[in-house]
Amino acid sequence: xxxxxxxxxxxxxxxxxxxxxxxxxxxxxxxxxxxxxxxxxxxxxxxxxxxxxxxxxxxxxxxxxxxxxxxxxxxxxxxxxxxxxxxxxxxxxxxxxxxxxxxxxxxxxxxxxxxxxxxxxxxxxxxxxxxxxxxxxxxxx
Amino acid sequence: xxxxxxxxxxxxxxxxxxxxxxxxxxxxxxxxxxxxxxxxxxxxxxxxxxxxxxxxxxxxxxxxxxxxxxxxxxxxxxxxxxxxxxxxxxxxxxxxxxxxxxxxxxxxxxxxxxxxxxxxxxxxxxxxxxxxxxxxxxxxx
DNA sequence: GTTGGTGCAAAGGATTTGCAACTTG
DNA sequence: CAAGTTGCAAATCCTTTGCACCAAC
Numbered sequence: 579x580x581x582x583x584x585x586x587x588x589x590x591x592x593x594x595x596x597x598x599x600x601x602x603x604x605x606x607x608x609x610x611x612x613x614x615x616x617x618x619x620x621x622x623x624x625x626x627x628x629x630x631x632x633x634x635x636x637x638x639x640x641x642x643x644x645x646x647x648x649x650x651x652x653x654x655x656x657x658x659x660x661x662x663x664x665x666x667x668x669x670x671x672x673x674x675x676x677x678x679x680x681x682x683x684x685x686x687x688x689x690x691x692x693x694x695x696x697x698x699x700x701x702x703x704x705x706x707x708x709x710x711x712x713x714x715x716x717x718x719x
Numbered sequence: 720x721x722x723x724x725x726x727x728x729x730x731x732x733x734x735x736x737x738x739x740x741x742x743x744x745x746x747x748x749x750x751x752x753x754x755x756x757x758x759x760x761x762x763x764x765x766x767x768x769x770x771x772x773x774x775x776x777x778x779x780x781x782x783x784x785x786x787x788x789x790x791x792x793x794x795x796x797x798x799x800x801x802x803x804x805x806x807x808x809x810x811x812x813x814x815x816x817x818x819x820x821x822x823x824x825x826x827x828x829x830x831x832x833x834x835x836x837x838x839x840x841x842x843x844x845x846x847x848x849x850x851x852x853x854x855x856x857x858x859x860x
Numbered sequence: 861g862t863t864g865g866t867g868c869a870a871a872g873g874a875t876t877t878g879c880a881a882c883t884t885g
Numbered sequence: 886c887a888a889g890t891t892g893c894a895a896a897t898c899c900t901t902t903g904c905a906c907c908a909a910c
Contacts, residue, residue: 595864595909616899631867636900638865652793653848672842685836688829692851695826700856701813707794708849710833715841736884736889757874772892777875779890 588645599630603638604659607648612678613656651680653709658682668706674714681714729786740771744779745800748789753819754797794850795819809847815855822855 585604586596606619614622616635623630639657642648646669648657653673661682662669668689672681689706696703726745727737747760755763757776764771780798783789787810789798794814802823803810809830813822830847837844 597865597909599866632899633868633901634866672837672840672844674842675845681840681842683836683840688832688836691829691832692849695824695829696813696851696853699813699822699824701815701822701851701853702859703813703851703853704816705852706849707852708833708847710837710842710844711846711848712837712842712844718843738884738890740891773874774876774893775891 585647588647592645594641599634600638600641602628602630603635604642604647607642607657607659610658612680613651613654613658613673615656618656649682651709652707653711654678668708670706670708670710672710672712672714674717675711676713676717679714679716726788729788733786735782735786740775741779741782743769743771744776745783745788748783748798748800751799753821754792754795754799754814756797759797790823792821792850793848794852799823809849811847811849811851813851813853813855815858816852817854817858820855820857 582601582604585601589596589600602623603619606622607614609622610618616632616639619635619639620630620632639648639650642659643650643657646660648659649669649671650657651671651673653671658671658680660669662684668684670683670685670688672683674680692706693703723742723745726742730737730741743764744760747763748755750763751759757773757780760776760780761771761773780789780791783800784791784798787801789800790810790812791798792812792814794812799812799821801810803825808825808827811824811826811829813824815821833847834844
């Protein structure tokens, strides 16, 4: 599976081990394609016959977020797998308030504009977190 | 107090009652000037000799967020009082990762740019949530 | 064989709910 | 007075910690 290949690369490059639980959590995230909680992931995996302790899932998600492999969506309180490369600057997310589907993107010009605004206010910006709420193409009548 | 005047206006306009607990929570938020948890607020009020149940504080904060009188800062997990008017579009926040100080602003051009980007991806954007992490002017060496 | 990861148990917070009692308009 | 709010009790859920055991390199 392509997803797993990417995981292996990133984990190894950062000195982490490629374990069964980590592979399974990433598969679940990829399958969900919308924000899911640690317990959601546990249930998904149970249905496939594999069990992971919830603490383990928490720790794996923390690691994934650290490596930019996943993101915690604060608007809905769940985790999603990042589709952009782990190192491509700041990721932004649009969440459909109707169906919950999520779309990820990055925009360099937006980052620069935000940096300028912040600088004018005396701030040195390091990271930009942004999420948009609205309607996806399917949910617009 | 000026803050309280603004609260009264907004609450009345939306059909909510102006109660003692709501005034006290707003005062505490105004006093804090940085993200605080519901229990932080409870402690602050205790020191002034007034007690509020934590459930009450949760409900009041929910209401304030709904009315854009307050905002939940997801970067640090606390609530802040909004300094911008309740109806002035989307509020953005910069949090200093060193001292925790928070600065709020709004930028119409940024909103429009984000709307365009979203539209190109098929999304109709209704609200923009964004928080920047970095260093405030005091914490930059 | 080491080191890092996972499972388990348990604790501690955070958040929510239903209902009775109290305030506000 | 009537409707909206608050307090209380309690339940539930979320998240973290320490330590023993296990798997990856």
